[in-house]
Amino acid sequence: MAEYESIHGTRVKYLTSDPTLDSSTEGQVWYNSTSGTNKTLVQIKAWSSSGSLNTARKELAGAGTQDAALAFGGATALTVTEEYNGFNWSEQNDLNTGRRFLAGAGTTSAGLAFGGRLSPGAGAGETEEYNGTSWTEQNNLNTARQMLAGCGIQTAALAFGGTTTASGATEEYDGTSWTTSPGSMNTARRYLAGAGIQTAALAFGGRSPTEAQMNNSEEYDGSSWTAGNTLNTARRYLAGAGIQTAGLAFGGGSDTTSFQTATEEYDGVSWSNSTASLATAVRQLAGSGTLSAGLAFGGNTGSDTAATEEYNSNINAFTPAVWAAGGNLGTARYGFAGAGTQTAGLAFGGETPSTTNATEEYNGSSWTAGGNLSYAVQKQGGSGTQTAGLCIGGTPNPPSVNTLEYNGSSWTSGGNLGTARYDIVGTGIQTATVAFAGLQDPDATEEYNGSSWTAGGNLATGRRDPGSAGTLTAALGYGGFLWPAGTVTNATEEYDGSSWTAGGNLNSPVANQGSQGTQTTALSYGGNSSTTQTEQYNGTAWTITSALGTGRYILEGGTLGVGLAIGGYAPPGSQTATEEFTDGSPAVVTASTLTTS
Numbered sequence: 001m002a003e004y005e006s007i008h009g010t011r012v013k014y015l016t017s018d019p020t021l022d023s024s025t026e027g028q029v030w031y032n033s034t035s036g037t038n039k040t041l042v043q044i045k046a047w048s049s050s051g052s053l054n055t056a057r058k059e060l061a062g063a064g065t066q067d068a069a070l071a072f073g074g075a076t077a078l079t080v081t082e083e084y085n086g087f088n089w090s091e092q093n094d095l096n097t098g099r100r101f102l103a104g105a106g107t108t109s110a111g112l113a114f115g116g117r118l119s120p121g122a123g124a125g126e127t128e129e130y131n132g133t134s135w136t137e138q139n140n141l142n143t144a145r146q147m148l149a150g151c152g153i154q155t156a157a158l159a160f161g162g163t164t165t166a167s168g169a170t171e172e173y174d175g176t177s178w179t180t181s182p183g184s185m186n187t188a189r190r191y192l193a194g195a196g197i198q199t200a201a202l203a204f205g206g207r208s209p210t211e212a213q214m215n216n217s218e219e220y221d222g223s224s225w226t227a228g229n230t231l232n233t234a235r236r237y238l239a240g241a242g243i244q245t246a247g248l249a250f251g252g253g254s255d256t257t258s259f260q261t262a263t264e265e266y267d268g269v270s271w272s273n274s275t276a277s278l279a280t281a282v283r284q285l286a287g288s289g290t291l292s293a294g295l296a297f298g299g300n301t302g303s304d305t306a307a308t309e310e311y312n313s314n315i316n317a318f319t320p321a322v323w324a325a326g327g328n329l330g331t332a333r334y335g336f337a338g339a340g341t342q343t344a345g346l347a348f349g350g351e352t353p354s355t356t357n358a359t360e361e362y363n364g365s366s367w368t369a370g371g372n373l374s375y376a377v378q379k380q381g382g383s384g385t386q387t388a389g390l391c392i393g394g395t396p397n398p399p400s401v402n403t404l405e406y407n408g409s410s411w412t413s414g415g416n417l418g419t420a421r422y423d424i425v426g427t428g429i430q431t432a433t434v435a436f437a438g439l440q441d442p443d444a445t446e447e448y449n450g451s452s453w454t455a456g457g458n459l460a461t462g463r464r465d466p467g468s469a470g471t472l473t474a475a476l477g478y479g480g481f482l483w484p485a486g487t488v489t490n491a492t493e494e495y496d497g498s499s500w501t502a503g504g505n506l507n508s509p510v511a512n513q514g515s516q517g518t519q520t521t522a523l524s525y526g527g528n529s530s531t532t533q534t535e536q537y538n539g540t541a542w543t544i545t546s547a548l549g550t551g552r553y554i555l556e557g558g559t560l561g562v563g564l565a566i567g568g569y570a571p572p573g574s575q576t577a578t579e580e581f582t583d584g585s586p587a588v589v590t591a592s593t594l595t596t597s
Helices: 004-008
Strands: 013-017 029-032 037-050 061-065 068-072 081-084 089-092 103-106 111-114 127-130 135-138 149-153 156-160 170-173 178-180 193-197 200-204 217-220 225-228 239-243 246-250 263-266 271-273 286-289 293-297 308-317 322-325 337-340 345-348 359-362 367-369 381-385 388-392 403-406 411-413 425-429 432-436 445-448 453-455 467-471 474-478 492-495 500-502 514-517 522-525 534-537 542-545 564-566 578-582
Touching (some): 061 111, 061 293, 068 293, 149 200, 156 200, 239 293, 246 293, 337 564, 345 381, 381 432, 388 425, 388 432, 432 474
Parallel strands (some): 061 286, 149 193, 239 286, 337 381, 425 467, 467 514
Antiparallel strands (some): 061 068, 149 156, 156 170, 170 178, 200 217, 239 246, 246 263, 322 578, 381 388, 388 403, 432 445, 467 474, 474 492, 492 500
């Protein structure tokens, strides 16, 4: 067999410790003899969904960082102010003067709002300062305008561009008043974006006086503007973040009906397309943060949106999340229930396509037959462990109230459900399980104590075939078919042992998926019409991660621990495939000594 060296002409470095982890080592591959692992250094670029604004709106302004941002003004919400804490938005005191197409600068404790369009349409010179609690009026811009851009801090801000026809006018704010700079922009424009500080600003995109979409960039040095290299995608209504030598441009559009997902990074010389795009094409949005940690919020996607996305572009040594093939089921099946963990799993019942009572146990590498259920059943819920499992309801003809308990070798009858139903789900352990959703009673919740069921708090949204994770007192329900509408939802609800409250929505509506985990570390995978999409929940928001190797739906997983995707259906029939999920492990980039051996 040919060796790597003879094929590629070089050896993989053999190191006792990792080299200095920075951009100079990006793309390198080495073997770390201390940890016994092959490693590489790559740059990860991704947009991920986060908590939505409380008020959907477009033409708003923003300020701050990725984990401490400020959103204010905007169409149909002219005075509304919200603060972002890295997870959720909370409403704050309103602007004194409502407006849209305004600009912002500063932070959540020292914000600045200036310019904009007053109702019914005049340009505004109004300037307001935010102290972390409320807004106060300050001296106006010298040139009232809207559709402008801004950057800087509360005591050293910059306003540029805008008006109703396009302007190059630039003004500097010192914390008290605005002074017109002698250096106007070289190309007048409106609907542009900006980044940076008062003495090192960046302007990009927009619409020219002749109504052309612009890709022009300009850099400001505190007294004059000079031309920079152009964006790859000409656009207006875009947003920006970062500084003059590390800028970020995202979203926007080229006319009244176009919407962009394109993201570009600026290194102080030129713009390059990021490998990551916004999840949803959007224009008239706001932005904040830095090149490596940006934030996009609000805007218009065809209708006003409250969506928030976080951008991360970091160099990390990491192990990616992966699904890997495990041992196949002995009996292909779908519409069954599962329990247990990745190394001690349990699968029972389902369709093969005939309804079955077969049980199988997984040891982390292969499946073996377990004790059969007392009767054949499908579309039931499951919970518990391999040696203490629970089979709940199911069997549509007729729906069942039965509960069966597994002791590691055989099944026996437990207490009956209060309501017979199928397409039900469960989560928890055998002596403390919560079961919810399903046909016949789609918003009902019941709690099991090891012998009997009692009613719990109802779901806010009735559904069948959702995902489930967690425990009796900290459960999670997500996705599923709304009932009676039958449409697929992305809604997530969290249960505290007595009532359900809204959690962060899935990125994509899904039903009949595999699911497991805890309320703060859950997985959703597969579902719908044989999708491979996998999402992870962190207790606040869902992010898309490594895809399944085999797309399928009506599949199952364990109940706790890391992921186990079992069986399911994909044309032309039922599946035996088992896959095991290993989460990624990004590492903080730190310097280390390069030692060869």
